[in-house]
Amino acid sequence: MKVVILAGGFGTRLSEETDVRPKPLVEIGGKPILWHIMKMYEAAGLTDFIICCGYRGQMIKHYFVNYFMENYDIEVDLGANKLKFLGHPSERWKVTMVDTGADSMTGGRVKRVAHLLNNETFCLTYGDGVSDVDLAKVIAHHRENGRAATITAVPSPGRFGILELEGSAVANFREKPANEMGWINGGFFVLEPSVLDLVTSDATVWEREPLEALAKTGQLSAYRHTGFWRPMDTLRDKRDLEGMWASGKAPWKLWS
Numbered sequence: 001m002k003v004v005i006l007a008g009g010f011g012t013r014l015s016e017e018t019d020v021r022p023k024p025l026v027e028i029g030g031k032p033i034l035w036h037i038m039k040m041y042e043a044a045g046l047t048d049f050i051i052c053c054g055y056r057g058q059m060i061k062h063y064f065v066n067y068f069m070e071n072y073d074i075e076v077d078l079g080a081n082k083l084k085f086l087g088h089p090s091e092r093w094k095v096t097m098v099d100t101g102a103d104s105m106t107g108g109r110v111k112r113v114a115h116l117l118n119n120e121t122f123c124l125t126y127g128d129g130v131s132d133v134d135l136a137k138v139i140a141h142h143r144e145n146g147r148a149a150t151i152t153a154v155p156s157p158g159r160f161g162i163l164e165l166e167g168s169a170v171a172n173f174r175e176k177p178a179n180e181m182g183w184i185n186g187g188f189f190v191l192e193p194s195v196l197d198l199v200t201s202d203a204t205v206w207e208r209e210p211l212e213a214l215a216k217t218g219q220l221s222a223y224r225h226t227g228f229w230r231p232m233d234t235l236r237d238k239r240d241l242e243g244m245w246a247s248g249k250a251p252w253k254l255w256s
Contacts, residue, residue, distance in 0.1 A: 006127055
């Protein structure tokens with residue numbers, strides 16, 4: 001199963017970092033948060049990634065093109081004109097990076113990589129949030145419920161869009177109501193390829209028309225996660241995540 005990661009936004013609320021690099025490359029413990037997210041999926045057995053690039057996307061491409069050079073020992077034989085990487089990489093990832101436009105919205109970015117999904121079920125997440133959610137269980141939940149889309153629901157104050165749940169089904173999806181508590185979109189979606197028919201253009205916001213339509217038609221399922229979940233929206237979030245990683249007790253470190 002392929003994992004699509006949205007990594008093209010401007011990250012304006014973390015401008016202290018994102019003025020010089022895309023938010024997914026902002027580091028936690030010396031590794032980009034994108035790396036942490038991919039390690040979470042790897043722990044669930046998923047290693048085939050499609051990264052939707054946009055703002056400063058060339059930096060994400062450079063990171064992976066130079067991955068061996070940055071992370072492993074190198075032997076250079078100048079006389080023989082040979083370059084050899086020493087050791088065996090712990091990450092056995094296949095990474096496809098696609099320029100999905102500087103100004104595309106989240107739905108538009110996913111639509112732009114549809115041709116790479118082979119008309120198969122796929123995962124979708126954001127390039128700026130970590131969690132201790134069991135992704136294998138999210139996928140199993142999706143298969144058991146048989147709906148077109150599954151969203152990971154997490155409890156939070158109402159500064160985010162609210163999910164109204166009826167059992168395991170999402171009855172309604174409402175964006176950013178004021179002064180309201182409830183379940184919110186924690187990302188970590190599992191989707192059938194048919195959901196891409198709901199994206200009409202680069203301007204389509206995945207969290208608006210597509211999710212709202214899926215909820216209204218009973219095709220949006222919710223996997224409730226009450227454990228750790230944290231988006232890296234601000235510098236304070238970054239510092240909090242750094243502190244957790246430095247303590248050796250980062251909840252999202254699901255790999256050994």
